Amino acid sequence: MLTFMTVRELYEMACSGSTMETDQIEYAQLQGWVRTNRNNGSIGFIELNDGTYFRNAQLVYSSDLANFQDVSKYLTGTALTVTGKVVLTPQAKQPFELQVTEVILEGACDNSYPLQKKRHSFEYLREIGHLRPRSNTFNAVFRVRSVLAMAIHEFFQDQGFVYVNAPIITGNDAEGAGEVFTVTTREDGNYEEDFFGKKANLTVSGQLQAEAFAMAFRDVYTFGPTFRAENSNTTTHASEFWMVEPEIAFADLEDDMDLIEDMIKYCIQYVMDNCPEEMKFFNQFIDNTLLDRLNHVLNSEFVRMPYTEAIDHLLKATKKFENPVSWGMDLNTEHERYLCEEIVKGPVFLIDYPKDIKAFYMRINADGKTVAACDLLVPAVGELVGGSQREERLDVLQNRMKEMGVHEEGLQWYLDLRRYGGCQHAGFGLGFERFIMYVTGMQNIRDVIPFARTPKNLLF
């Protein structure tokens, strides 16, 4: 019997150990792309990838094949439809092979194909971003990206969180969080005559709008693109990136940290369960401490440490830091990594940061000096998540805005959330790309975004 199958299905069947199914599937038809093709004149081998699975199917063809001469010349990248007999090969490296009876050419590929069977640099592959998902590394990266996105949705939806699409075009700049892109239909900066009748920009955060929805649904989350017009060329900055911003009502900073810890663990476990081949690949070729590190996180209880205590540890450290340490400073990655890698030896929440280095909406602690903020620091990366309890007291919030030069105009709606049945609430922001980098070991944010946008770079 002839069955249309995917490479994933064939692997699942071959590895299930069930012979019943394979008895029924004698002949299978596959469609995919040639990764390699070699032959000795009478017998040939094609590694075929069909995009459904990280590994390839091994096709064996012989000179019995009517179009053997043509088939033996198909180059890497060629698209084929192939029929053949499924033979289990439990002794071999791959669990099955397809003994080919028919090969149909779907799309040719000549030797100008930029993606040859050899190791290409990530820099080179960025220039052919439309082809790089066909390479092993990027195939693995972008499948993990997809699976991790699903993990996030499942984690929140299973607990009844409502998914909110915060607006992308906005008149607010949220937290004054750096430079923003203008959205316009004009070339003269006359925003009063512009499409929206005022200056519009791309959002830097959906948090404030998410807070409004948390006051209706209790638990909500955003998951969408955010933007920064920062002119910095580093491995961790992109102009366009996706953020997850949950917001929970009737909750304090402790609840917030519990949620963050649960989410991180759930998502890591989910990717390990659903992308075992990809994770093996990353551990072998990208970062051979990866699986140990992630397993360690799964089995750790995340420590919670006040900022003030962290500063004490840093001041006492024998290690020499590039940036000098003092209370009130914003920590650098070197400090963050020292704290989680050397002091805690695992993930750590720093809490209760000095108010002057944090945003206006964070709740002032009883000491008057610190805010109920938490940053999750993890080994090898540093900050992964930033969260806080939000200031729900109207008068305290208004004073704080005045202190920090945040204008009430345009934020009356945000203050309304405190005027009308406001309550304790908290939330956090997870940079999705940073999380992908953390889970895959990839070192450059350009390599975890399908088509990355950075200064002077707008390909595709």
Next chain:
Amino acid sequence: MLTFMTVRELYEMACSGSTMETDQIEYAQLQGWVRTNRNNGSIGFIELNDGTYFRNAQLVYSSDLANFQDVSKYLTGTALTVTGKVVLTPQAKQPFELQVTEVILEGACDNSYPLQKKRHSFEYLREIGHLRPRSNTFNAVFRVRSVLAMAIHEFFQDQGFVYVNAPIITGNDAEGAGEVFTVTTREDGNYEEDFFGKKANLTVSGQLQAEAFAMAFRDVYTFGPTFRAENSNTTTHASEFWMVEPEIAFADLEDDMDLIEDMIKYCIQYVMDNCPEEMKFFNQFIDNTLLDRLNHVLNSEFVRMPYTEAIDHLLKATKKFENPVSWGMDLNTEHERYLCEEIVKGPVFLIDYPKDIKAFYMRINADGKTVAACDLLVPAVGELVGGSQREERLDVLQNRMKEMGVHEEGLQWYLDLRRYGGCQHAGFGLGFERFIMYVTGMQNIRDVIPFARTPKNLLF
């Protein structure tokens, strides 16, 4: 025993018929917002909504309560923490009530609260977009929006589709599909000196980039925001809206339509299963033909009809149309609705449209006049989905681009997809907001977007 519970959990428990659980949960603590509060001096009733469930919990309190006088004055919108005894009331309208033993004020609300217990117009509620999710209608709309988004992710991920985040900022304008927003950090239109070193705009579609990923993963989908700078104030146009754009390799138009039909049915069923209270509400207060219509769709096989046959039906119609009918025209909503409501009496795919009214990437049929496109028309709405098989033949595609004035410059990467192992493939676009409108019966796109963006309108 005292248990913290949500209103949803209490409803699920009370409606499950299991007395075992209720025996264990004698006392429950709830947190939420007052919807109504009335009393006769000795006994009072609060309808409390906590955002987890469409329906309210009924709280009963008496003058035995220490703060009875205060509680009896709490107005609509007030946030409370409430403890009480759970009593099943199978004879009453609501399946349980909470006999209150303690009420703690979390956040006050005075009578300036703009959302009083009365029917407000949708126009008015748009102006208080930060509060409207607390109203019945918008609470239902935005929960359905969230659940429908999850339905889409589950539908595709369960079949192994890879989720692709197509770029939001782009240098292409995809299909020349109308006016675009410019993204800039300047006010003088000097794009060479701009952030990206060239003119950048907000995407109108992620399809072209999705095609690149389909050539690596076989089956992919996008789900993200897209933008149009069209200066039109209608009930169906917004400047910012979310699109789902699947793309499948080794597939033709028939496969595409199968996928669309499966997706529509899966998502409708999913929302009916997961939002029964909300759907009942829409059917009662928004559109009393809604459930019948959706059930009809679930049980219909979607008809497939060539455009040319559809024109024949329209020409023969006794009904008078505002827009005259002739072969080659783009259909208007009146024609689309006539076809599905009067001729087919159910959902219908129109296929094989004249090439001159469709985009450059659609595959030319053997007749040389039409393209392998499909639009799904549904009763009461008209077009819900637009799809097509893509032109995979490089020379045909290049000719078509020349004919239609689409420049190859900047799209060489797209042509590469045909040069290097291209294959038959197809895809479609679903306007997410239009789908929400279809599933809820809501008539204005502004009422299904958390914070809608339209000309001269950029609140929140």
